[in-house]
Amino acid sequence: MGNTHTVRFEPVGIEIEVDEEETVLNAAFRQGIMLMHGCKEGQCSACKSFLLDGEVDLDRYSTFALPDFEEAEGWTLLCRAHPYSDLEVELINYDEEILHGGTPPRTVKTRVEAVESLTSDIRRLHLRVEDDEPFEFRPGQYVDIHVPGHEDAHRSFSMANTHSSAPGELEFMIKLYPGGRFSGLLADGAIKPGDALEVTGPYGVFTLRASSPRRLLFIGGGAGMAPILSLLRSLEETRSEREATYYYGARTEADLFHLDELAALPGTFVPALSEDSNGWNGETGLITDVVERLEDDISDVDAYVCGPPPMVEAAIALLEAKGVPEAHIYFDKFTTTADE
Ligand code: FES
Numbered sequence: 001m002g003n004t005h006t007v008r009f010e011p012v013g014i015e016i017e018v019d020e021e022e023t024v025l026n027a028a029f030r031q032g033i034m035l036m037h038g039c040k041e042g043q044c045s046a047c048k049s050f051l052l053d054g055e056v057d058l059d060r061y062s063t064f065a066l067p068d069f070e071e072a073e074g075w076t077l078l079c080r081a082h083p084y085s086d087l088e089v090e091l092i093n094y095d096e097e098i099l100h101g102g103t104p105p106r107t108v109k110t111r112v113e114a115v116e117s118l119t120s121d122i123r124r125l126h127l128r129v130e131d132d133e134p135f136e137f138r139p140g141q142y143v144d145i146h147v148p149g150h151e152d153a154h155r156s157f158s159m160a161n162t163h164s165s166a167p168g169e170l171e172f173m174i175k176l177y178p179g180g181r182f183s184g185l186l187a188d189g190a191i192k193p194g195d196a197l198e199v200t201g202p203y204g205v206f207t208l209r210a211s212s213p214r215r216l217l218f219i220g221g222g223a224g225m226a227p228i229l230s231l232l233r234s235l236e237e238t239r240s241e242r243e244a245t246y247y248y249g250a251r252t253e254a255d256l257f258h259l260d261e262l263a264a265l266p267g268t269f270v271p272a273l274s275e276d277s278n279g280w281n282g283e284t285g286l287i288t289d290v291v292e293r294l295e296d297d298i299s300d301v302d303a304y305v306c307g308p309p310p311m312v313e314a315a316i317a318l319l320e321a322k323g324v325p326e327a328h329i330y331f332d333k334f335t336t337t338a339d340e
Contacts, residue, residue, distance in 0.1 A: 143201030249287025
């Protein structure tokens with residue numbers, strides 16, 4: 001271990017201790033402080049914050065996430081920043097309700113229970129945690145699954161289940177990519193029931209804000225339905241009275257999965273097909289066009305978006321154009337679909 005420094009976050013007034021060897025984000029996780037984050041690898045800018053005082057050293061990051069001129073102005077990426085003095089950091093993106101609700105991530109061993117086809121290119125992976133301590137997570141969170149045979153390589157996937165309904169179980173929906181490091185192993189049967197896998201987590205802030213009374217609007221596509229399913233299942237378990245509408249886009253009918261369960265969950269379910277809709281009685285078109293067509297006033301919703309990056313970007317643009325404040329739009333585009 002190296003030297004330890006005190007890092008103070010403004011305007012929330014929280015202080016943590018950070019070793020020079022660790023990033024500010026990891027030190028915060030360790031101490032139960034859930035700062036905003038996404039990729040945790042300097043790619044997405046979700047953790048971007050302003051350095052009011054002090055010196056940091058940054059691990060390798062993308063200049064798309066932090067352009068040089070911003071770095072020169074004092075912006076930094078907390079997932080890449082190691083402190084070299086005490087720091088004062090201004091959080092730009094934070095949520096008081098989430099900040100203190102963090103379960104410190106840890107690495108656990110799991111056993112593969114099942115690998116099943118949901119569609120031609122989406123697999124359901126079911127893991128059981130083998131650990132004496134409960135492995136808790138919030139609906140909407142994700143874990144990093146370590147890629148067998150590749151030390152230090154991991155892939156992030158959101159859980160589709162809830163911890164409360166099946167403690168110790170982790171259920172994922174994983175899109176197969178040609179040559180995908182992890183999904184390739186699933187596709188060719190190299191990961192099978194009985195195998196051991198390590199996971200680290202939980203991570204993620206794609207979680208319900210319990211104190212919000214606003215209507216819920218979910219927009220999901222493909223394997224991006226995993227965390228949305230977790231959130232919807234939790235609404236059902238808690239018998240939530242919050243009004244919810246969930247849009248689910250796919251190319252063809254064969255690409256939709258869990259339709260019966262989704263239709264039975266509370267709220268209004270709108271599946272839509274963007275390509276082959278022969279014999280389909282439901283909505284057609286890109287899911288964002290369907291939302292635009294069916295929703296008039298959505299300025300007062302909490303919106304949750306997860307799916308392929310182009311869908312997520314189109315959905316965010318639509319929501320903003322329809323007057324949904326940025327702070328009420330939650331999205332995941334780095335997990336399940338974008339990282340392979
Ligand atoms: S850049 Fe830090 S979490 Fe993505």
